[in-house]
Amino acid sequence: MPDLPNREPAKAAQAKIVGNAQAVRRFDVPVVVDAAKCVSGCHICVESCPVDCLAIDLATSKATMKHDDCWYCLACEIDCPNDAITVKIPVLLR
Amino acid sequence: MDDTIISADIVVVGGGSAGCTAAIRAQEALPKGRVVLLEKANIKRSGAIAIGMDGLNNAIIPGHATPEQYVREITMANDGIVNQRAIWEYAVNSWPMLQQLDAWGVKFQKTASGDFDVKQVHHNGRYVLPMPEGYDLKKILTRQIRRAGVQVVNRIMGTRLLVEESGGQRRIAGVLGLDVRSGAFAIIRAKAVILACGASGRLGLPASGYLFGTYENPANAGDGYSLAYHAGAELTGIECFQINPLIKDYNGPACAYVTGPLGGHTVNALGHRFIKSDYWSGQMMLEFYKELHSQRGPVYLKLDHLAGETITEIERVLHRTERPSRGRFHAGRGHSYANDLVEMHISEIGLCSGHSGSGVWINERAETTLAGLYAAGDMASVPHNYLLGALTYGKIAAGHALDYIASKDVAGAGAETASFSEAIDAERARVLAPLARTDGIPPHQLEYKIRRLVNDYLQPPKTATRYERGLLHFARTAEELGQLGASNPHELMRAAECGFILDCAVMAAKSSLYRTESRWGLYHYRLDYPERDDARWFVHVNLHRGKDGTMQFLERPVAPYVVPVSDSELHSYSQLRIAEPANT
Numbered sequence: 001m002p003d004l005p006n007r008e009p010a011k012a013a014q015a016k017i018v019g020n021a022q023a024v025r026r027f028d029v030p031v032v033v034d035a036a037k038c039v040s041g042c043h044i045c046v047e048s049c050p051v052d053c054l055a056i057d058l059a060t061s062k063a064t065m066k067h068d069d070c071w072y073c074l075a076c077e078i079d080c081p082n083d084a085i086t087v088k089i090p091v092l093l094r
Numbered sequence: 095m096d097d098t099i100i101s102a103d104i105v106v107v108g109g110g111s112a113g114c115t116a117a118i119r120a121q122e123a124l125p126k127g128r129v130v131l132l133e134k135a136n137i138k139r140s141g142a143i144a145i146g147m148d149g150l151n152n153a154i155i156p157g158h159a160t161p162e163q164y165v166r167e168i169t170m171a172n173d174g175i176v177n178q179r180a181i182w183e184y185a186v187n188s189w190p191m192l193q194q195l196d197a198w199g200v201k202f203q204k205t206a207s208g209d210f211d212v213k214q215v216h217h218n219g220r221y222v223l224p225m226p227e228g229y230d231l232k233k234i235l236t237r238q239i240r241r242a243g244v245q246v247v248n249r250i251m252g253t254r255l256l257v258e259e260s261g262g263q264r265r266i267a268g269v270l271g272l273d274v275r276s277g278a279f280a281i282i283r284a285k286a287v288i289l290a291c292g293a294s295g296r297l298g299l300p301a302s303g304y305l306f307g308t309y310e311n312p313a314n315a316g317d318g319y320s321l322a323y324h325a326g327a328e329l330t331g332i333e334c335f336q337i338n339p340l341i342k343d344y345n346g347p348a349c350a351y352v353t354g355p356l357g358g359h360t361v362n363a364l365g366h367r368f369i370k371s372d373y374w375s376g377q378m379m380l381e382f383y384k385e386l387h388s389q390r391g392p393v394y395l396k397l398d399h400l401a402g403e404t405i406t407e408i409e410r411v412l413h414r415t416e417r418p419s420r421g422r423f424h425a426g427r428g429h430s431y432a433n434d435l436v437e438m439h440i441s442e443i444g445l446c447s448g449h450s451g452s453g454v455w456i457n458e459r460a461e462t463t464l465a466g467l468y469a470a471g472d473m474a475s476v477p478h479n480y481l482l483g484a485l486t487y488g489k490i491a492a493g494h495a496l497d498y499i500a501s502k503d504v505a506g507a508g509a510e511t512a513s514f515s516e517a518i519d520a521e522r523a524r525v526l527a528p529l530a531r532t533d534g535i536p537p538h539q540l541e542y543k544i545r546r547l548v549n550d551y552l553q554p555p556k557t558a559t560r561y562e563r564g565l566l567h568f569a570r571t572a573e574e575l576g577q578l579g580a581s582n583p584h585e586l587m588r589a590a591e592c593g594f595i596l597d598c599a600v601m602a603a604k605s606s607l608y609r610t611e612s613r614w615g616l617y618h619y620r621l622d623y624p625e626r627d628d629a630r631w632f633v634h635v636n637l638h639r640g641k642d643g644t645m646q647f648l649e650r651p652v653a654p655y656v657v658p659v660s661d662s663e664l665h666s667y668s669q670l671r672i673a674e675p676a677n678t
């Protein structure tokens with residue numbers, strides 16, 4: 001068998017200049033919204049969040065946790081007029 | 095997209111505790127003036143007091159404590175490196191602030207005779223005033239903001255300050271920022287700016303690995319430290335880190351100030367007390383650290399010896415206010431205060447004068463070293479200033495900013511916005527750049543890396559070799575900031591925050607290297623310089639961004655004390671340990 005060529009110098013140089021590639025990953029998020037209780041068009045929880053991680057899902061018009069940035073502060077849960085939100089402790093801490 | 099353009103007499107950046115009182119005070123004095131409160135979140139639930147607070151840690155109430163006592167205690171807790179005048183200004187103005195809060199409807203614990211029910215937690219004096227029903231604090235402040243007629247601009251984050259330079263003089267000219275919902279760039283012109291952006295709370299990485307599992311409200315990413323630094327203002331004591339004793343994994347307070355007066359206390363694995371005072375000081379943290387890493391670790395908060403009704407009372411406070419989700423954290427693990435010890439650990443590092451002593455250098459008028467720029471709260475250098483300190487200093491800052499804008503050379507319009515076009519264009523390009531990099535590095539990954547490096551290299555105890563290695567890694571990571579990509583305005587905010595966090599990491603590393611002694615217990619514990627060296631280091635270490643863009647250090651003398659403190663008192667916080675009984 002021929003020796004495996006050492007391509008490291010060339011590939012290492014290339015690794016420094018090629019662009020980046022991405023993959024999508026699922027996350028377990030702490031904020032659970034009960035869609036049956038959430039009232040379309042209400043934005044209260046979205047405005048309460050100090051880290052802006054909630055949003056209204058355009059397809060369903062219901063609140064959802066869009067970014068996994070939660071401080072588990074409970075502001076959204078306390079402020080929701082319909083008790084539609086349950087905040088769980090993020091899985092990494094639980 | 096068009097820029098958002100706002101102009102104001104005074105702009106307050108950050109609508110948490112200090113920002114709210116600053117804006118109210120300024121608007122009340124300027125009924126026809128324009129006071130703008132800029133907030134990256136929404137003031138109704140932003141900042142450390144999003145769900146209120148369960149007590150004031152440093153109330154100086156006539157009949158219970160005096161300003162002299164308080165100034166002396168905080169001087170001792172900071173190993174003497176303080177500007178006493180700034181603490182004194184807080185001490186004498188805090189009582190009127192407290193009475194104002196009482197009048198606004200904030201609920202404090204009172205005795206049957208209607209007196210404030212003050213408790214002792216500090217080593218010496220009595221300053222802790224419980225607020226068992228303090229959960230509405232932010233709502234109350236928000237109501238006062240509306241009543242005063244302040245123009246509130248939510249969801250815009252300041253990213254840099256605008257500075258006017260003419261004839262060798264520099265003064266503040268406004269704030270540049272990002273609308274974190276629309277992605278629009280914002281230009282806010284003002285004659286005076288009050289920074290109240292809170293702590294650098296997203297510096298170290300929580301042991302859980304969860305980026306937002308911080309003690310501080312994670313919206314406070316060190317924005318204020320970075321804003322002031324890039325504007326050329328001085329910062330001080332950055333080597334005096336914030337490290338807190340927290341519920342392990344939950345990473346929030348337990349909270350010994352609530353439970354202590356009711357009989358709770360910290361114990362080691364043998365069930366023994368090992369610290370005389372649960373008040374958070376660097377010296378106390380060093381004992382905590384040693385105990386955790388000894389054969390007597392881990393460390394717990396002990397409540398299981400308390401009567402049932404006391405535990406119910408503790409739960410009523412701790413599970414409704416400040417960080418109420420600690421209740422479901424314990425329940426999720428099947429734990430209760432009645433049956434289980436609460437396992438504690440020490441947190442990752444942060445910067446926060448509210449708890450320790452690092453911040454933007456201010457004097458007793460809340461002035462920074464840049465004309466027209468004021469700072470208050472957790473990001474300003476008044477040590478151990480906590481909640482009442484933020485509220486009081488917000489007001490102090492506004493008072494002096496009002497005088498400043500009324501002075502004759504500032505009262506005019508200031509330079510045309512067009513004359514700043516170069517700085518504005520550069521900042522717009524910098525802040526929006528990640529949007530164009532569709533395949534750029536996601537901000538959360540780069541943030542994870544920076545903060546993991548902070549843990550690896552900066553978590554005390556400190557050594558020069560580790561810190562210098564850390565700086566090499568930070569320099570490498572700084573290049574990666576230019577590869578960040580964002581697919582929406584939210585990620586654009588996170589990308590800008592990576593820059594704030596990295597700035598704070600570099601300041602923390604360089605300041606710590608500069609001070610070649612140990613001081614403030616664990617906060618600045620150097621294994622290579624383990625002793626406190628008053629002969630050489632009884633000074634403030636300040637830093638600022640020099641004209642050439644590099645970080646410059648200078649030493650400022652400790653100003654003569656207004657309240658005398660004896661040498662032995664200056665060492666009293668070094669004697670917090672309770673010795674183990676001989677037979678164990």
Ligand SMILES: Cc1cc2nc3c(=O)[nH]c(=O)nc-3n(C[C@H](O)[C@H](O)[C@H](O)COP(=O)(O)OP(=O)(O)OC[C@H]3O[C@@H](n4cnc5c(N)ncnc54)[C@H](O)[C@@H]3O)c2cc1C
Binds near residue numbers: 109253292347416471
């Ligand atoms: C969990 C916890 C428990 C505490 N317990 C107590 C206690 O029991 N007693 C006590 O006295 N003190 C306590 N403290 C300390 C006290 O709450 C703080 O010292 C005080 O609230 C700080 O006020 P601040 O205005 O400086 O910061 P904050 O109130 O945090 O406000 C900062 C504001 O600035 C905004 N902001 C940040 N960056 C930007 C930007 N770039 N642009 C625009 N806006 C921005 C943030 O969204 C936030 O609203 C506690 C703190 C925490 C976190």
Ligand code: SF4
Binds near residue numbers: 063081
């Ligand atoms: S506050 Fe409640 S009802 Fe309103 S959007 Fe949020 S979850 Fe829905």
Ligand code: SF4
Binds near residue numbers: 049051053070
């Ligand atoms: S718990 Fe707090 S941080 Fe988490 S989504 Fe709700 S409001 Fe936002």
